[in-house]
Amino acid sequence: xxxxxxxxxxxxxxxxxxxxxxxxxxxxxxxxxxxxxxxxxxxxxxxxxxxxxxxxxxxxxxxxxxxxxxxxxxxxxxxxxxxxxxxxxxxxxxxxxxxxxxxxxxxxxxxxxxxxx
Amino acid sequence: xxxxxxxxxxxxxxxxxxxxxxxxxxxxxxxxxxxxxxxxxxxxxxxxxxxxxxxxxxxxxxxxxxxxxxxxxxxxxxxxxxxxxxxxxxxxxxxxxxxxxxxxxxxxxxxxxxxx
Numbered sequence: 001x002x003x004x005x006x007x008x009x010x011x012x013x014x015x016x017x018x019x020x021x022x023x024x025x026x027x028x029x030x031x032x033x034x035x036x037x038x039x040x041x042x043x044x045x046x047x048x049x050x051x052x053x054x055x056x057x058x059x060x061x062x063x064x065x066x067x068x069x070x071x072x073x074x075x076x077x078x079x080x081x082x083x084x085x086x087x088x089x090x091x092x093x094x095x096x097x098x099x100x101x102x103x104x105x106x107x108x109x110x111x112x113x114x115x116x117x
Numbered sequence: 118x119x120x121x122x123x124x125x126x127x128x129x130x131x132x133x134x135x136x137x138x139x140x141x142x143x144x145x146x147x148x149x150x151x152x153x154x155x156x157x158x159x160x161x162x163x164x165x166x167x168x169x170x171x172x173x174x175x176x177x178x179x180x181x182x183x184x185x186x187x188x189x190x191x192x193x194x195x196x197x198x199x200x201x202x203x204x205x206x207x208x209x210x211x212x213x214x215x216x217x218x219x220x221x222x223x224x225x226x227x228x229x230x231x232x233x
Contacts, residue, residue, distance in 0.1 A: 048220060050218065058220070090162060108161055108164075111161065
């Protein structure tokens with residue numbers, strides 16, 4: 001069974017640009033979450049998607065957005081990049097239980113490492 | 118507010134030593150999950166264990182064991198007879214329920230270095 005796939009793995013952008021990161025979940029997993037990992041703030045929750053809808057959002061500015069497609073694949077976008085956006089962006093997928101909740105057991109991809117110059 | 122504390126920033130041991138990684142959490146939820154993840158240099162977070170708040174039985178999986186003590190809000194992780202391949206950053210995490218889904222609150226991680 002293929003794991004969570006994230007593309008691109010590495011990218012370099014300059015301040016003010018925008019970036020789109022992609023995530024393909026494990027087959028059958030319908031919940032996709034995004035986390036940001038930085039040395040200073042650690043791992044922080046960005047948002048979670050299920051059924052093409054954002055259900056939860058962490059404490060990040062509106063420059064951070066995302067979407068989910070009908071095949072559960074997800075993208076996240078960061079506009080007007082700042083130096084502080086340099087981070088490892090991790091995508092995680094999870095199965096959905098009968099009541100619509102994810103299981104809480106997240107399977108992570110290897111991440112997209114973004115460097116903003 | 119939910120919080121996870123991993124007080125040990127970095128631990129260095131010699132191969133075959135036993136090592137315990139500490140995790141203390143704070144939550145107001147009565148039902149919650151606790152997790153341990155391993156992050157090797159490749160960056161991927163590898164799921165190790167999930168523990169339900171109602172299940173305080175310790176768990177052993179090969180060289181790994183977990184000690185969950187609700188009375189002290191701790192969920193410690195022990196690696197027996199450590200190996201070089203165990204070198205990684207280990208994260209403890211706590212679930213927080215938000216609008217029909219769980220998000221994870223992570224600790225700051227403990228970097229484990231196992232020297233040959």
